[in-house]
Amino acid sequence: MELVVGCHLSAAQGFAAMGRTASQIDANTFAFFTRNPRGGNVKALDEEDVNALREHLEREGFGKLVAHAPYTLNLCSAKPGVIEFARRAMAEDLRRLESLPGNYYNFHPGSHVGQGANAGIDLICEGLDEVLDEGPHTTVLLETMAGKGSEVGRSFEELARIMEGCRRGDVLGVCLDTCHVWDGGYDIREDLDGVLDEFDRVIGLERLKALHLNDSKNGCGSHKDRHEKIGQGALGTSTFAAVVQNPRLRGLPMVLETPNELDGYADEIRLLRTLATREEA
Numbered sequence: 001m002e003l004v005v006g007c008h009l010s011a012a013q014g015f016a017a018m019g020r021t022a023s024q025i026d027a028n029t030f031a032f033f034t035r036n037p038r039g040g041n042v043k044a045l046d047e048e049d050v051n052a053l054r055e056h057l058e059r060e061g062f063g064k065l066v067a068h069a070p071y072t073l074n075l076c077s078a079k080p081g082v083i084e085f086a087r088r089a090m091a092e093d094l095r096r097l098e099s100l101p102g103n104y105y106n107f108h109p110g111s112h113v114g115q116g117a118n119a120g121i122d123l124i125c126e127g128l129d130e131v132l133d134e135g136p137h138t139t140v141l142l143e144t145m146a147g148k149g150s151e152v153g154r155s156f157e158e159l160a161r162i163m164e165g166c167r168r169g170d171v172l173g174v175c176l177d178t179c180h181v182w183d184g185g186y187d188i189r190e191d192l193d194g195v196l197d198e199f200d201r202v203i204g205l206e207r208l209k210a211l212h213l214n215d216s217k218n219g220c221g222s223h224k225d226r227h228e229k230i231g232q233g234a235l236g237t238s239t240f241a242a243v244v245q246n247p248r249l250r251g252l253p254m255v256l257e258t259p260n261e262l263d264g265y266a267d268e269i270r271l272l273r274t275l276a277t278r279e280e281a
Contacts, residue, residue, distance in 0.1 A: 004063035
C-alpha cells in the first residue's frame with residue numbers, strides 16, 4: 001500500500017492551489033486551517049475553486065485530507081463567550097467541509113483552565129453533542145495532546161472518555177501526533193508497537209484515522225509540545241522509519257507539521273517515502 005503523506009499547507013491562495021502545491025512536492029494528502037489559526041475570520045467559499053480541488057484529488061489519487069480547526073477554539077474554556085465561539089466556529093467549519101465530503105476535521109480538545117479535567121471533558125462532550133447533532137459527512141478527530149498546562153487529551157484514557165461521553169461518538173476518531181504522544185509520556189521511540197497496543201486496548205485502533213508526524217525538541221514525558229524536523233530531535237529518524245513501515249499505520253494520512261518551509265517539507269516527504277520502502281533491519 002502506498003504511503004499517504006503530506007504536510008500542512010497555506011490556504012491563502014485557495015483550495016485548488018493547495019492541491020497543485022501538494023502534487024509538486026510528491027504529497028498525496030495535506031492539512032490546512034479551516035480559518036485564521038489565531039483568530040475567527042473565514043473567507044466565503046468559492047465553489048468553483050473547491051470543485052477544482054475535488055477533481056484534482058480524484059485524478060491524482062489522493063488520500064483523505066485533514067482540515068485543522070483554529071488554535072483559538074476551546075470547547076472547555078471557563079469563559080462562556082469562548083465556548084460559544086468554539087461551538088459556532090466548529091459547526092460552521094463542518095458545514096463548509098460538506099463541500100469536501102469524506103475527509104477529516106482535526107481539533108485540539110481544549111484546555112480546562114483550572115476547572116479540572118473532569119469538568120473539561122464534560123464541556124467538550126456537551127459542545128460536540130450540540131455541534132454534531134446534524135450528522136456531518138466529516139469524521140471529527142480528537143488530537144492527542146502533549147499535556148502542557150491544563151490541556152485535555154493528554155492520555156488515551158481522556159480521549160476515550162470524550163468519545164464515550166458524546167452521543168455522536170460514531171463520527172469521532174483520533175489523530176495521533178508523534179511529538180505530542182512522546183512529550184505526553186508514550187515511548188514510541190523504543191516501543192511503538194507497545195504504544196499502539198495500549199491505544200487499541202483503551203480506544204481501539206479502528207478509531208485511529210490520521211497522524212501528525214513531528215520530531216520533538218524534548219524528552220519523553222516532558223509535556224512541552226515543541227516540534228522539531230524529522231530526525232533532528234529526540235525521536236530520531238529510526239522512529240519515523242518504524243512509523244511509516246508499521247502495517248497497522250500504513251494507509252492512514254500522515255501529515256508533517258515540522259518547522260519547515262515548502263522545500264523542507266519536500267525533503268522530508270522524500271525521506272519518509274525512502275524509509276517506507278527500506279527493508280526493516
